[in-house]
Amino acid sequence: MTTLTKQQRDPADRAARSGGARTGSSGKKSITHRMGDLKIALVFIFPAMIGFVAFFLIPTIRGVYLSFTEYSILGDPTWIGLKNYSSIFSDELFWNAMAVTVQYVGLNIGFQTVIALGLALLMHRVAKSTFIRGALLLPFLVANVIVALLWFWMLDYQLGIVNEVISWFGLPRVAFFGSEQWAIPTIAFVNVWRHMGYTALLIFAGLQSIPSHVYEVASLDGASPTRTFWSITMPLLRPVMVLVLVVTVIGSFQVFDTVAVTTGGGPINASRVIQMYIYQKAFTESDFGYASALSVILFVILALVAFVQMKFLKGNESDLD
Amino acid sequence: MTTSTPSRQHAAAPTRALTTKPRKPINWRRAGAWTLVVIALIVTISPFLWMLRTALSSNHSLAANAGNLLPADFSWGAFKRVLGLQSPEEAIAEGGSGAAINFWWYLRSSIIVSTVVTVGQVFFSSMAAYAFARLRWPGREKVFALFLATMMVPPIFTALPNFLMIKNLGLLNTYPGIILPFLFMTPFAIFFLRQFFLSMSREVEEAAMLDGASKFRIYFKIVLPNAAAPMATLALLTFIGTWNEYFWPLLVGQDESVRVLTVGLGVFKSQSPQGAPDWSGLMAATLIAALPVLLLFIAFGKKVVNSIGFSGIK
Numbered sequence: 328m329t330t331l332t333k334q335q336r337d338p339a340d341r342a343a344r345s346g347g348a349r350t351g352s353s354g355k356k357s358i359t360h361r362m363g364d365l366k367i368a369l370v371f372i373f374p375a376m377i378g379f380v381a382f383f384l385i386p387t388i389r390g391v392y393l394s395f396t397e398y399s400i401l402g403d404p405t406w407i408g409l410k411n412y413s414s415i416f417s418d419e420l421f422w423n424a425m426a427v428t429v430q431y432v433g434l435n436i437g438f439q440t441v442i443a444l445g446l447a448l449l450m451h452r453v454a455k456s457t458f459i460r461g462a463l464l465l466p467f468l469v470a471n472v473i474v475a476l477l478w479f480w481m482l483d484y485q486l487g488i489v490n491e492v493i494s495w496f497g498l499p500r501v502a503f504f505g506s507e508q509w510a511i512p513t514i515a516f517v518n519v520w521r522h523m524g525y526t527a528l529l530i531f532a533g534l535q536s537i538p539s540h541v542y543e544v545a546s547l548d549g550a551s552p553t554r555t556f557w558s559i560t561m562p563l564l565r566p567v568m569v570l571v572l573v574v575t576v577i578g579s580f581q582v583f584d585t586v587a588v589t590t591g592g593g594p595i596n597a598s599r600v601i602q603m604y605i606y607q608k609a610f611t612e613s614d615f616g617y618a619s620a621l622s623v624i625l626f627v628i629l630a631l632v633a634f635v636q637m638k639f640l641k642g643n644e645s646d647l648d
Numbered sequence: 649m650t651t652s653t654p655s656r657q658h659a660a661a662p663t664r665a666l667t668t669k670p671r672k673p674i675n676w677r678r679a680g681a682w683t684l685v686v687i688a689l690i691v692t693i694s695p696f697l698w699m700l701r702t703a704l705s706s707n708h709s710l711a712a713n714a715g716n717l718l719p720a721d722f723s724w725g726a727f728k729r730v731l732g733l734q735s736p737e738e739a740i741a742e743g744g745s746g747a748a749i750n751f752w753w754y755l756r757s758s759i760i761v762s763t764v765v766t767v768g769q770v771f772f773s774s775m776a777a778y779a780f781a782r783l784r785w786p787g788r789e790k791v792f793a794l795f796l797a798t799m800m801v802p803p804i805f806t807a808l809p810n811f812l813m814i815k816n817l818g819l820l821n822t823y824p825g826i827i828l829p830f831l832f833m834t835p836f837a838i839f840f841l842r843q844f845f846l847s848m849s850r851e852v853e854e855a856a857m858l859d860g861a862s863k864f865r866i867y868f869k870i871v872l873p874n875a876a877a878p879m880a881t882l883a884l885l886t887f888i889g890t891w892n893e894y895f896w897p898l899l900v901g902q903d904e905s906v907r908v909l910t911v912g913l914g915v916f917k918s919q920s921p922q923g924a925p926d927w928s929g930l931m932a933a934t935l936i937a938a939l940p941v942l943l944l945f946i947a948f949g950k951k952v953v954n955s956i957g958f959s960g961i962k
Contacts, residue, residue: 365785389809587894
């Protein structure tokens with residue numbers, strides 16, 4: 328990742344320099360210099376600007392505005408100040424959704440990071456083949472919905488192969504998606520399965536950027552593989568691990584597809600994650616103001632998570648420099 | 649973890665060891681590591697084989713052969729049922745619901761949406777990326793930073809207001825409604841292409857400029873052809889991403905007439921009777937829905953794999 332930012336800096340400078348040289352010599356230099364290719368640039372970014380303003384910028388502002396209103400699609404939004412936020416504070420379903428989401432994120436990130444790190448090390452040290460990397464990436468490329476349906480079938484209480492295997496060992500069948508206790512761990516498992524190869528690839532890319540001479544020195548000093556891992560690999564991998572953690576935590580806070588297709592938030596409230604709750608508030612109860620306030624809160628949580636992770640893990644620094 | 653960290657010499661050693669020492673002692677650490685690789689591959693691949701096995705089974709025989717690794721009472725019925733090649737009576741006889749599944753129609757919708765989004769997004773984003781990488785204008789860095797900042801905004805946050813806007817425009821349950829938010833840009837696409845434009849050599853461009861070529865000509869005749877590879881990679885990622893998208897089409901494209909495959913599969917699942925769902929039909933449908941991505945992956949797998957390190961910033 329560091330190479331990218333370097334690449335990004337240099338040619339930009341070069342562009343500015345050569346551009347400046349071209350416009351030079353005449354008296355009107357300063358104005359042409361400053362405006363540069365403005366007119367042409369405007370034409371080039373025009374379509375992207377439409378998309379940006381219409382579908383990113385305005386919606387962001389409108390989302391914040393709506394969170395201070397009562398709005399049920401029919402009629403106009405009415406300003407109610409902080410009322411949505413104060414009701415959220417005492418909304419038991421919201422706290423339940425938060426608890427369920429946090430439980431999911433914890434399970435998902437914990438297992439995914441450890442498994443992906445293991446896979447990345449395997450890919451790096453044992454099997455560098457593109458075929459193996461590709462095979463591990465396969466679940467990530469298939470739609471969430473398809474993955475959810477596939478596991479819904481494999482984990483079926485009556486006919487699912489997983490329960491069949493469990494019963495061969497004389498153990499009791501498990502209602503994976505159907506029990507309050509298992510719903511969230513099961514959804515977490517399904518998504519770990521889907522994402523582990525992708526996460527492993529990101530970490531693998533990081534491993535490859537660690538120069539081999541560092542390892543050579545370590546082995547000359549007689550460091551054991553375990554010690555090399557903890558004293559060299561992990562510290563040098565930190566920037567990549569931070570990036571991976573930020574990306575996966577932010578992603579898993581927004582889990583929806585798997586839940587929507589398998590449990591729909593049930594049984595009772597056991598798997599109603601925060602995004603499912605927002606969806607239901609907006610589209611089943613048509614309470615857009617409240618749903619917007621919920622998504623503002625989700626947004627703030629995600630921003631905080633990213634900020635804390637960056638600061639706490641000192642993501643911007645690499646021990647290599 | 650320790651098994652997976654054999655020291656570096658092992659990687660170079662084997663060839664030499666084989667020629668000098670005919671009987672090399674088994675490297676247990678390496679064997680253990682390979683075992684883990686194989687287990688990981690089995691865990692990843694076998695569910696897909698199970699999907700195929702189920703799709704090729706006769707629905708009624710699944711219950712009696714739940715643990716059999718081969719298709720239970722081999723039949724193409726599930727695929728026929730999904731593709732609408734079976735009469736309702738036959739379908740019911742084989743365990744289907746007998747309800748018509750507009751699979752071809754959903755497939756068509758998915759193709760339309762994914763193709764238009766891919767073409768539009770890659771083209772418009774490349775224009776913007778060119779402006780950010782190669783043209784000089786005041787405020788360039790600030791505007792780019794603003795574009796990048798929106799990468800942080802979670803999709804759910806903009807989804808509700810976007811839904812309201814599409815609704816106000818009267819575009820609910822239309823293709824434009826599903827397509828528009830993704831047609832012009834995503835911050836990621838612009839970022840991705842900008843990186844490539846920055847690293848391209850300026851010399852050809854400058855030579856063309858001396859010959860009096862306009863910026864537009866340079867962009868179409870020089871920049872675009874030279875960026876074919878990264879644009880193809882981006883197009884591939886965009887197509888797969890759009891094909892797999894569920895949340896947005898669920899919000900604005902519920903109607904049968906514009907329903908895409910992902911949404912259709914969800915409906916298919918919820919329609920199947922609770923007692924005995926049509927599992928082989930469902931697995932046949934998911935397999936066909938995954939097919940385009942699988943084919944793209946077989947054709948361009950290396951590209952996708954190699955671009956992941958890059959796209960990790962997403």
